[in-house]
Amino acid sequence: MQNDPNAPRYSRQVLFPPIGEAGQRRLLESTVVLVGCGALGASLGEQMARAGVGRLRLIDRDVVEESNLGRQALYTAQDAADHLPKAAALAGHLEEFNPDITVEPRVSDLNASTIRDLLDGADLVLDGCDNFDTRYLLNDWCVSSGRPWVYGACVASRGLTAVIVPGQTPCLRCLFPEPPPAGAAETCDTSGIIAPAATVVAALQAAEAIKILTGNLEAVRPTLFSIELWPFRIFEFGGKDPSPRADCTCCGKREFVWLDTTDRARVLTYCGRDAVQVVPASRGRAFDLDAVERRLAPSFAVRRNAYVLKVEVPDHTLTVFDDGRALISGTGDADRARALYDQYVGS
């Protein structure tokens, strides 16, 4: 039965005194938005669905690839062979083991123009994303609307996480006033990653999320926390009870520069991956993926499902989504990617 806190699947969690039946009921009435369905996101999605979060929205712009299967929970070789979008594939797997909750996959790019729609109604936001632009945008939205979020990042054998409860704990810009310069941060595509690093960070994030959602705020770990698995070390920053910074641009002065910028770059380069995402300037205008398929199919190898078209052109693969975005692989150059987009997809 939907929304039944006494369902057998939740019985062991309900036995845990800080949660109990009242906490389980709160989980079932909650809406959690998961931003990014990669290694962190897939694991977070699994834990939130098993915990019984009543409404779970999954946002991701990418498709499942074979190189994801070494660490990204739940995805299958068939998902990769079918080029399924991660949000749709993950939603399908979550429904297989918890059909009683509502799962909303959104195959979309989260940016300043889409964030209000994508995060609408969120009681809590979980960060499973892979770039700082998105995290600073999330921080702006969460602080401006007073919603908690849980930051998470992992690379190689280590990870970092922080709980941000607006007005009570430091926000991301209290901790790091500006993001690192583009290309300066290590990524899983350049430094690699072992699966346990992602799993442990996702577990730490999920535990804090469950505390917040069940009303156990006093148990929340308010500091920035870093864990290194190889060799094992943990670090905690910010003392026992850190406060938001009064001079913080975001939560102190309430200037939401990431949220208020509507003309962010339309081309996003994936560091170290030899692929570039192109977001057409005409967002919001209808995009006809069928027409693109009809145009390209006579001349090129085209594979297609309901969400995505993949076409092999000389030296490049274009993965075109039904909202008009495209991933251009085989180049790291933004101008070249834009040119290929215009050449094959059209704008």
Ligand SMILES: [Zn+2]
């Ligand atoms: Zn702040």
